[in-house]
Amino acid sequence: MPDLDYSALTRVGPETPMGRLLRRYWIPAAMTEEVQRAAPVRVRLLGERLVAYRGDDGRVGLVGEFCPHRRASLSYARNEGNGLRCLYHGWKICLSGEIAEMPAEPPDTPLKRSVRAVAYPTREAGGIVWSYLGPRDKQPPFPRFPWLDLDPTHLLPVKMYQACNYLQGVEGDFDPVHANFLHQDFDVGADESWRGGGWHSMQSLMNDPSPRIVCERTPYGMRSAAIRKMPDPALKFVRTYETVAPFYSFIPSGPHESQLFKAWHPIDDVSCFTFYVHYDPRRPLDREAIWQNWGHRTAPPDYATRFTVANHHLQSREEMSRNYSGIPGAAIQDLALQESMGPITDRSQETLGTSDLAVAYLRRLLLRSIEDNEAGRALPGHDAAVDYDLRGVSMVIPADRPWQEARRLQEDHEREPA
Numbered sequence: 001m002p003d004l005d006y007s008a009l010t011r012v013g014p015e016t017p018m019g020r021l022l023r024r025y026w027i028p029a030a031m032t033e034e035v036q037r038a039a040p041v042r043v044r045l046l047g048e049r050l051v052a053y054r055g056d057d058g059r060v061g062l063v064g065e066f067c068p069h070r071r072a073s074l075s076y077a078r079n080e081g082n083g084l085r086c087l088y089h090g091w092k093i094c095l096s097g098e099i100a101e102m103p104a105e106p107p108d109t110p111l112k113r114s115v116r117a118v119a120y121p122t123r124e125a126g127g128i129v130w131s132y133l134g135p136r137d138k139q140p141p142f143p144r145f146p147w148l149d150l151d152p153t154h155l156l157p158v159k160m161y162q163a164c165n166y167l168q169g170v171e172g173d174f175d176p177v178h179a180n181f182l183h184q185d186f187d188v189g190a191d192e193s194w195r196g197g198g199w200h201s202m203q204s205l206m207n208d209p210s211p212r213i214v215c216e217r218t219p220y221g222m223r224s225a226a227i228r229k230m231p232d233p234a235l236k237f238v239r240t241y242e243t244v245a246p247f248y249s250f251i252p253s254g255p256h257e258s259q260l261f262k263a264w265h266p267i268d269d270v271s272c273f274t275f276y277v278h279y280d281p282r283r284p285l286d287r288e289a290i291w292q293n294w295g296h297r298t299a300p301p302d303y304a305t306r307f308t309v310a311n312h313h314l315q316s317r318e319e320m321s322r323n324y325s326g327i328p329g330a331a332i333q334d335l336a337l338q339e340s341m342g343p344i345t346d347r348s349q350e351t352l353g354t355s356d357l358a359v360a361y362l363r364r365l366l367l368r369s370i371e372d373n374e375a376g377r378a379l380p381g382h383d384a385a386v387d388y389d390l391r392g393v394s395m396v397i398p399a400d401r402p403w404q405e406a407r408r409l410q411e412d413h414e415r416e417p418a
């Protein structure tokens with residue numbers, strides 16, 4: 001594969017090409033549970049320092065952290081009505097960024113008309129506060145993902161801090177081969193980890209560590225498939241990934257299994273949050289089993305785990321007799337390897353192979369999207385007609401059937417009793 005300069009993909013500040021691209025999409029800003037009525041909460045997003053708060057009418061505001069008067073932090077502000085009142089001189093900032101009151105200024109001050117605070121629109125759905133940080137006249141439709149309106153018992157959003165650039169995490173979502181190694185359990189008979197989370201189909205993945213990988217463009221981003229051989233040559237195992245711009249993914253899961261959506265929150269160039277959204281339209285989730293399997297149970301305010309580079313992510317050499325990595329939990333296994341690359345990995349030093357086809361395809365798609373955004377051309381996922389009724393598929397199908405039929409065959413199977 002020819003060398004390309006991917007460094008532009010890792011910089012997310014307001015004046016960077018990737019930062020401008022990411023600001024053209026609705027992205028996660030906080031968990032709903034973080035934004036209570038009592039006090040504002042600091043939010044760092046795409047290198048910007050912001051605060052989120054909930055007004056009397058229940059709406060969430062997202063404004064620049066620093067008061068436009070004398071730059072005092074609004075994280076200390078009084079939450080009054082539907083605005084924040086700065087403690088320093090009483091300026092009141094509305095959800096829209098307008099300055100409603102300047103009590104220390106004359107009543108006819110022209111400052112009220114000329115000064116605005118940084119403010120961004122928000123939406124709440126699926127236990128997440130989403131925001132759009134781009135130009136107001138280019139705001140895209142809000143993506144209606146199929147899990148957003150599920151009953152809370154069928155939905156488990158999880159937020160986890162990562163001490164590395166967001167792209168290292170995103171690329172893990174689109175790497176179909178690493179699961180054969182990093183997420184392998186050796187006690188396959190019991191398969192406690194994956195069966196505990198309800199993902200029985202992971203056993204079929206272990207039959208073939210070198211799948212054939214195919215990728216194709218879609219109106220919302222890309223679709224990829226990893227096609228593996230089975231012990232019975234009349235069958236093949238297909239796992240499909242749906243990628244939604246700019247960095248969302250529907251992770252493959254099998255018939256009657258809970259489903260998984262991944263989202264990202266780039267804090268700055270060297271840190272991020274990953275959002276795991278577990279959901280099941282048919283039945284309530286077993287939350288304890290999911291937390292145990294993935295290892296990603298976190299809590300505000302920092303949403304960090306106890307697994308860090310400093311403690312080698314609590315890797316146990318003794319546990320390597322039971323699982324490949326010696327690290328507990330699939331999410332922590334991903335976290336460990338992605339953080340082990342450093343804050344921003346040097347992709348010019350990589351040696352890519354055929355197993356990296358989907359990762360390389362994603363990178364090229366992002367570079368193309370940057371070019372299109374800078375040139376004012378249409379971006380994936382911005383058409384209001386885009387259908388987000390998507391899912392990742394993990395299904396054994398007849399070897400003579402096209403891989404594109406895997407979703408239909410899986411859904412036909414799901415109509416049968418579990």
